Amino acid sequence: MKKYRVLIGKPGLDGHDRGAKFIARALRDAGFEVIYTGIRRTPDEIAAAAIHEDVAAVGLSSMSGGHVRLFPAVVDALSRAGASDIPVLGGGIIPAEDVPAMIEAGIRQIFTPGTKVETIIAAFTEACAQQHGQRE
Amino acid sequence: MKTPKELQSWQENELKKTLDRFPERKDPFTTHGGREVQRLAVPEEIDRNYLENIGFPGRYPYTRGVQPTMHRGRLWTMRQYAGFSTASASNERYRYLLDQGQTGLSVAFDLPTQIGYDSDDPMSLGEVGKVGVAIDTLADMEMLFDRIPLDKISTSMTINSPAMVLLAMYVVVAEKQGVRSDKIRGTIQNDILKEYVARGTYIFPPKPSLRLITNIFQWCAEQAPLFNTISISGYHIREAGSTAAQELAFTLANGLTYVQAALDAGLELEVFARRLAFFFNGSSNLLEEVAKFRAARRLWARIMKERFGTTDPRSMMLRFHTQTAGSSLTAQQVDNNIVRVTIQALAAVLGGTQSLHTNSRDEALSLPTEDSVRTALRTQQVIAHESGVADTIDPLAGSFFIEQLTDTLEREAVDLIGQIDEAGGVVACIDNGFIASQIEDAAYQYQQEIERGERIIVGVNEFQVEEEATVPVLRVDPKVEDEQVARLQQVKAERDNEAVQQALDELGRAAREDRNLMAPVLAAVRAYGSLGEICNVLRGVFGEYRGRQW
Numbered sequence: 001m002k003k004y005r006v007l008i009g010k011p012g013l014d015g016h017d018r019g020a021k022f023i024a025r026a027l028r029d030a031g032f033e034v035i036y037t038g039i040r041r042t043p044d045e046i047a048a049a050a051i052h053e054d055v056a057a058v059g060l061s062s063m064s065g066g067h068v069r070l071f072p073a074v075v076d077a078l079s080r081a082g083a084s085d086i087p088v089l090g091g092g093i094i095p096a097e098d099v100p101a102m103i104e105a106g107i108r109q110i111f112t113p114g115t116k117v118e119t120i121i122a123a124f125t126e127a128c129a130q131q132h133g134q135r136e
Numbered sequence: 137m138k139t140p141k142e143l144q145s146w147q148e149n150e151l152k153k154t155l156d157r158f159p160e161r162k163d164p165f166t167t168h169g170g171r172e173v174q175r176l177a178v179p180e181e182i183d184r185n186y187l188e189n190i191g192f193p194g195r196y197p198y199t200r201g202v203q204p205t206m207h208r209g210r211l212w213t214m215r216q217y218a219g220f221s222t223a224s225a226s227n228e229r230y231r232y233l234l235d236q237g238q239t240g241l242s243v244a245f246d247l248p249t250q251i252g253y254d255s256d257d258p259m260s261l262g263e264v265g266k267v268g269v270a271i272d273t274l275a276d277m278e279m280l281f282d283r284i285p286l287d288k289i290s291t292s293m294t295i296n297s298p299a300m301v302l303l304a305m306y307v308v309v310a311e312k313q314g315v316r317s318d319k320i321r322g323t324i325q326n327d328i329l330k331e332y333v334a335r336g337t338y339i340f341p342p343k344p345s346l347r348l349i350t351n352i353f354q355w356c357a358e359q360a361p362l363f364n365t366i367s368i369s370g371y372h373i374r375e376a377g378s379t380a381a382q383e384l385a386f387t388l389a390n391g392l393t394y395v396q397a398a399l400d401a402g403l404e405l406e407v408f409a410r411r412l413a414f415f416f417n418g419s420s421n422l423l424e425e426v427a428k429f430r431a432a433r434r435l436w437a438r439i440m441k442e443r444f445g446t447t448d449p450r451s452m453m454l455r456f457h458t459q460t461a462g463s464s465l466t467a468q469q470v471d472n473n474i475v476r477v478t479i480q481a482l483a484a485v486l487g488g489t490q491s492l493h494t495n496s497r498d499e500a501l502s503l504p505t506e507d508s509v510r511t512a513l514r515t516q517q518v519i520a521h522e523s524g525v526a527d528t529i530d531p532l533a534g535s536f537f538i539e540q541l542t543d544t545l546e547r548e549a550v551d552l553i554g555q556i557d558e559a560g561g562v563v564a565c566i567d568n569g570f571i572a573s574q575i576e577d578a579a580y581q582y583q584q585e586i587e588r589g590e591r592i593i594v595g596v597n598e599f600q601v602e603e604e605a606t607v608p609v610l611r612v613d614p615k616v617e618d619e620q621v622a623r624l625q626q627v628k629a630e631r632d633n634e635a636v637q638q639a640l641d642e643l644g645r646a647a648r649e650d651r652n653l654m655a656p657v658l659a660a661v662r663a664y665g666s667l668g669e670i671c672n673v674l675r676g677v678f679g680e681y682r683g684r685q686w
Contacts (some may be wrong), residue, residue, distance in 0.1 A: 013247035013263050015336015018377050018463070021576055022583050024686070036686040039336045040251075042259070064247060065502070065612065069262030095502055095609045113467040113500050114596050117587050 004128035005033040007055040009046035011074060014064035015039045019092060023059060023120060030121045032128075043070060047077035050086055056128035060107075062092040072105035079106075085134050087127040091115070140182040146192040150204040154194065160208045165527040173527045175208060176200075179534060189434070190539070193488075193529050196441070197434040199542070200530040201488040202453040207526035212484075213491035214516045215292060217459065219244035220503055221265035221616040223279035230284060232506070236513060240322075242292040242493060243280070244268030245302070250337040252298045252671030255620040264617035267503070268294075272624040273664045277305040278312070286310040291322035292367070292457070292491075297339035299326040300348050300654060301670050304661040307360065323364035323413055323457075326352060329390040332566045332681070333575060335372040339671060342563045344678035348653065349394060350401040353408040355654035364413040366394060367457060374417035375463045377579020380428045381545050383417060385552035386562075386571055388432070392439055392553075393562040405444060409451035418480040418492075419461040425480070426532050427541035429487025432456070435546050458484035459493040465500040468603065469595035473497040478515050485519055486532055492516055502609035569684055624666065631664040639663045640673050647677040 008024045010017050017039050024036040035053050037046055050058050058078070060071055071090050078086050090102060091111035099110045109123050139147075165173040176193065179186060191197055194204035203209060216233055219226045230241050245268040248260035254272050255264045264270050271277055281291075286309065295302045303324050307317050328345040331338045338345070349366065356365045370378075370387035378386065391412065398408050416432065419425055436454035440446045460480035465473045474497050481494050494512040496504030504512070520526050532538045552574075556565050565571045585591040592598045639660040646656045653674075660670050 013251055013253075013259065013337075014267075015331070015334075016375070017336070018375070018579050021686070022580060025576075025580050026584075038683045038686055040683070064263060065266040066247075066262045068614070073262075093500065093502065095611075097609070117583075 002129075002132070003031060003033055004057070004125070004132070005035070005053065005055045006057045006059060006124055006128065007035045007037065007046070007050045007053060008059045008061070009037045009041055009049070009074065010039045010061055011041055011043050011046055011070040012062060012064060012066035013040055014062060014066060016063045017061065019063070020059075020061035023061070023091070023117070026117045027121060027124060032124065043073035043077045046074050047081055047083070050078065051081055051083050055086065056131045057124055058086055058088045059124065060088060060090040062090070062094070065093070067092060067094050067102070068098065071102055071107050075106040085131060087131055089123060089127060091120070140178075142182055142187060143178055143192070146195055146204070150192065150194040154204040154209065158205070158209050160205055161210070162208075162527075165208065167524065173524070175205070176529045177531070177534070189543070190533055196449065196452060197437040198453055199430050199434045200533055202433065202455055202490075206488060206529045207485070207520075208529065211520050211526060212489050213240045213290070214238055214513060214520075215240040215242045215457070215491045215493055216509060216513055217242040217244050217292075217294065217493045218509065219269040220267075220610075221269065221612050222620060223269055223271065223276040224282075226269040227280055227282050227284070229506075233509075233513070234284070234289070236510060237517070238513060240290045240292065240491065241284070243294065245293070245295055246270045247337070249302075249667060250295060250297070252301075252339050252667060252675075254666050254668030255617065255624055257668055260617075262617070264620050265612050270616075270620045271302065271305070271667060272620070273627045273666045274305050274308055274661050275627045275664065276623070277302075277309050281306075281309050281313075285315075286313055287315040287319050289321075292325075293322065294325045296325050296328050296331050296335075296337055297345065298667060298671055299324045300352055300657050301661065301667050303352065303363075304654065304658045307658065308661055317360045318362065320360055321362045323367050324352070325369060325415070326366040327369045327390065327415075329393060329562055329566065330369050330372055330386070333373065333386070333571045334376040338681045338683075340674065340678040341681045342566060344674075346394070346397045347401070347650075350398045350403060351652045351654055353398050353411070354401070354403055354652055356411065357403070357407045361411075363411070365408065365411045367413045367415045368394065369415040371415050371417045371459055373575060374419065374461065376575050377463075377582060378575045379578050380419070380421070380424050381548035382552065382574055382578060384428055384432055384435070384545055385549035385556075386575075387414065387416070388436055388439060388549060389553050389556050389562050391436065392443065395440075395444060399444075405446055406448045406451060409440065409444075409446060410448065410453075414454055414456035416456050416458050416489075417461050418458045418484040418489075420464050420476055420479055422479055422483045422486075423532075423538060424541060424545075425483035426487045427538055427545055429456070429458075429484070429489065430530070430533075430538070430542045431546040431549065433488070434542070435549055455490045457491040457493070458487075458489040460484070460495045462495055462499055465495060465497075466593060466596050467500040469601065470497045470501065472595050473500070474511060474515065477512060478519070481515055481519055482523070482525065485525055486530075488530060498609065502611065505608055505610045567684075572684065627664055628666070635663045636660070636665045636669070639665055640669060643670065644673045644677060647674055
């Protein structure tokens with residue numbers, strides 16, 4: 001398998017990154033090259049890191065309810081920087097009724113609590129493959 | 137049968153002293169049918185091992201509890217952590233909870249408040265009022281405690297890096313109610329060390345943060361002696377994925393770091409040590425949790441006595457709050473969470489907790505609704521009044537399994553604390569990542585076991601059903617943010633800005649000169665200086681902590 005490079009980001013002020021770290025490590029174990037931003041990053045910082053590290057996909061995690069404003073803000077920041085081809089995936093404590101609005105705002109996929117890690121890895125693989133396909 | 141002499145000595149001293157001052161809740165406690173419930177069951181033969189390792193409640197090494205009558209004397213404080221959106225909405229929730237029979241308040245602040253940003257700071261965007269109440273100035277705090285008499289209730293505030301500012305606001309609100317600071321009761325979390333490894337609401341680097349903490353110890357010792365100055369928290373360490381033994385070890389290691397910092401700052405051990413409080417997680421493994429609480433009490437007593445040489449029993453007693461494990465709650469089949477919380481709460485009560493928060497069934501989905509908060513409180517009330525476990529003291533003592541597990545957890549914690557000591561202490565182990573990586577490894581292993589189906593989580597990887605999302609979720613109106621920003625701007629327009637600036641300048645000088653910062657922070661708060669303004673002055677002097685590279 002091609003070694004895809006992805007960025008896991010924690011936008012906002014929420015410091016609960018057990019889930020983010022688990023996904024980062026599981027992706028790494030599945031053969032991805034993973035950059036984790038650490039907690040408390042702004043959407044602009046995450047977008048800048050994604051571009052700087054030339055990643056094929058971005059994963060966002062939020063537990064505080066901040067996803068409503070913050071996830072779309074990352075999509076916007078990427079698009080303003082001319083990197084709208086980088087897919088953004090998200091997860092955390094996100095009520096099911098918020099998912100349509102997130103997809104509408106350009107988030108590729110949202111993972112709610114209890115999603116199997118295999119599903120998440122498969123989604124990243126697909127998103128990365130597609131992004132590479134677009135670039136080539 | 138003759139009463140063993142040690143038991144007799146406990147009865148005539150610790151027990152009698154307590155009973156004389158505080159009669160038990162009932163006399164006698166009985167089961168259905170009238171049989172009397174024994175206060176404290178002890179082995180027929182009291183040997184050296186029993187005395188050294190188990191002993192009597194209210195007596196060193198406090199394995200069986202910190203008070204001689206425990207929950208027979210007074211039930212634990214039922215304290216539900218709550219707070220959302222604005223001060224006035226939270227105030228309403230608090231008055232509802234007090235009406236429902238809750239006996240203490242526990243304030244949840246939003247993340248900008250916890251990290252020292254005003255609601256109009258660009259960093260606060262999207263977070264204002266989300267996970268707790270937004271507090272910018274004294275005006276918000278006045279509204280938060282409106283019509284709540286601060287001489288009658290105790291208040292726990294989950295605030296760490298800017299704990300001094302929120303404490304100062306609380307003191308001034310009390311003052312305005314005519315309540316002097318030596319009458320206020322409550323707790324500030326004020327535990328910065330665990331923020332660097334688990335919870336993440338740090339502002340300043342460890343060293344100046346420790347100074348703020350010891351400044352608070354000193355001020356409270358003189359001015360607010362009934363206030364618990366810190367709640368040394370394993371809760372978030374466990375939530376971040378640690379094992380029970382790691383929770384125990386890292387919490388007590390943080391505790392002894394605060395004690396050492398206060399001693400180094402010239403404070404007197406017997407003055408501040410008795411105001412230290414702890415906060416643990418109540419997880420689902422009932423027997424391991426009971427053993428953990430017992431081991432925690434014994435190990436802290438031993439550390440205070442042997443390492444720091446205290447002779448004051450109050451400085452050896454580990455008093456703790458418990459919250460049930462938020463991370464154990466599932467978004468699937470949410471009603472199952474009520475059962476999880478019941479088991480976890482039972483562990484806390486059997487483990488001798490002093491206060492308890494029970495989580496609500498819907499917390500894996502959103503902030504809890506009022507209905508589910510009530511059920512969570514009722515869970516505690518059922519345990520307290522119907523289960524009978526509060527009518528006798530430390531009923532699991534003497535179980536081979538519990539005693540051996542208590543010993544094992546204590547030994548594992550001692551080993552880990554030894555490793556931290558050898559590596560140069562907690563601050564060094566925050567910097568080199570030792571503590572964070574221990575927690576991370578444990579979390580990863582646990583989650584992998586769930587993924588592989590080796591560990592069953594009911595409703596998640598076994599016993600699933602198709603569900604429709606019908607659970608009502610509590611949603612914070614996005615308008616709250618705009619309203620809070622407007623409110624802050626109004627306060628800034630109406631206050632004496634020159635007085636604020638003077639207070640902030642004085643605070644900066646005090647910070648550079650290594651003076652106790654409580655007085656200048658009180659002055660700034662009184663002038664309606666904002667939390668963000670005060671923290672920015674300190675950021676300028678202390679710098680900011682940036683987190684470790686993953």
